[in-house]
Amino acid sequence: MITLYGASLSPYVRKTLVALAIKNLPFEQIQQMPFAKDAEYQKISPLGKIPALKDGDFTISDSAVICQYLDDSYPELALYPSDPQDKARARWYEELGDSQIGEYASGIFFQRFMRPFAFKQDPDEELVEKLINKKLPPILDYLETEVPAQGFMFGEQLMIADIALCSSFFNAGYAGYEVDSTLWPGVSAFIARVKSHPAVAPLLAAEAKTLGL
Amino acid sequence: MITLYGASLSPYVRKTLVALAIKNLPFEQIQQMPFAKDAEYQKISPLGKIPALKDGDFTISDSAVICQYLDDSYPELALYPSDPQDKARARWYEELGDSQIGEYASGIFFQRFMRPFAFKQDPDEELVEKLINKKLPPILDYLETEVPAQGFMFGEQLMIADIALCSSFFNAGYAGYEVDSTLWPGVSAFIARVKSHPAVAPLLAAEAKTLGL
Numbered sequence: 001m002i003t004l005y006g007a008s009l010s011p012y013v014r015k016t017l018v019a020l021a022i023k024n025l026p027f028e029q030i031q032q033m034p035f036a037k038d039a040e041y042q043k044i045s046p047l048g049k050i051p052a053l054k055d056g057d058f059t060i061s062d063s064a065v066i067c068q069y070l071d072d073s074y075p076e077l078a079l080y081p082s083d084p085q086d087k088a089r090a091r092w093y094e095e096l097g098d099s100q101i102g103e104y105a106s107g108i109f110f111q112r113f114m115r116p117f118a119f120k121q122d123p124d125e126e127l128v129e130k131l132i133n134k135k136l137p138p139i140l141d142y143l144e145t146e147v148p149a150q151g152f153m154f155g156e157q158l159m160i161a162d163i164a165l166c167s168s169f170f171n172a173g174y175a176g177y178e179v180d181s182t183l184w185p186g187v188s189a190f191i192a193r194v195k196s197h198p199a200v201a202p203l204l205a206a207e208a209k210t211l212g213l
Numbered sequence: 214m215i216t217l218y219g220a221s222l223s224p225y226v227r228k229t230l231v232a233l234a235i236k237n238l239p240f241e242q243i244q245q246m247p248f249a250k251d252a253e254y255q256k257i258s259p260l261g262k263i264p265a266l267k268d269g270d271f272t273i274s275d276s277a278v279i280c281q282y283l284d285d286s287y288p289e290l291a292l293y294p295s296d297p298q299d300k301a302r303a304r305w306y307e308e309l310g311d312s313q314i315g316e317y318a319s320g321i322f323f324q325r326f327m328r329p330f331a332f333k334q335d336p337d338e339e340l341v342e343k344l345i346n347k348k349l350p351p352i353l354d355y356l357e358t359e360v361p362a363q364g365f366m367f368g369e370q371l372m373i374a375d376i377a378l379c380s381s382f383f384n385a386g387y388a389g390y391e392v393d394s395t396l397w398p399g400v401s402a403f404i405a406r407v408k409s410h411p412a413v414a415p416l417l418a419a420e421a422k423t424l425g426l
Contacts, residue, residue, distance in 0.1 A: 060305060062305055064308070068301065085271050092273060
């Protein structure tokens, strides 16, 4: 039996939930918050980060490591392409989504959503402006040259690269940020396609319900 | 023909050099500096990061993506274990080495070595103290429970997990920091074993020569 630890609103937990949905794997989820000073949870996730996964007696953390593990252990309904060069490109997109896009787009979410609603603090609007106007544009310019006109990064099947590239933009959406479709029409349409995919849409609907949107 | 782009002193470039050494793959190296505003290099590494790899017409960046790619494309002399759970643990150690240990141990190197010698700036000693006394100890406590009494993380063969966990500590060593062998004897001995491995020692000797040490 698989147990996933992590709060659904985390872009990285969401990515792992999509992976489990693509693979049709049964699992239970524990809505673990990150960095909990919880000795039991640290046995599962040594740095206290989310998501973490328990599969029988085996535990592992980090969303990219978990998704690779799921693909290696349950190869049906692939999360990564099989050709080594495509697989490397997929991992590169995933890394881009998890690192820079995570930092910038989830940064907007943290400032404009988490700070006022969860921590009763004002957002750092100077930082948000920098993220929106300086940090994200070069990444979006690059992505505009990479996204396909239809379907997903590696064809008709949604894979990890697709959800990794989009997940933090969904969070930024909760903070009122959308990728400008006049400047980056390809990226904007790509994000919309991922959003409406049957492995993604029900998760976003559940989040909206939790958030009272 | 394989070309590796990146300055040898980067912990991530060094990791990739060790991967190429383990696999006995012929390659040429271009001593590329990171974040160069160089349109040609951005075609190879879209964010300007190092290392990047060119293999025939195929280009890819990010050290973890490159090492996986090398293992997928040239499977002889494995860089990762084959069992899915061991492979996941190896990727987790690599991620730990590339992210937290990279930030903290390479942070010491950046402050105490790069700032004075390359940028003619004073180090931020308050930050260095925090890295040494607050940030690294919990990671070292955890690693002390993980490292084997002899050999490497997955047996007698040096693999990516081993070099990823140690590479930033080698950089910290250039800044005078060594893991305290009275507090973390297992980690200290593990780093020494990796340092003297035949795929690693010649690289460190070449670095020392470049640095005039």
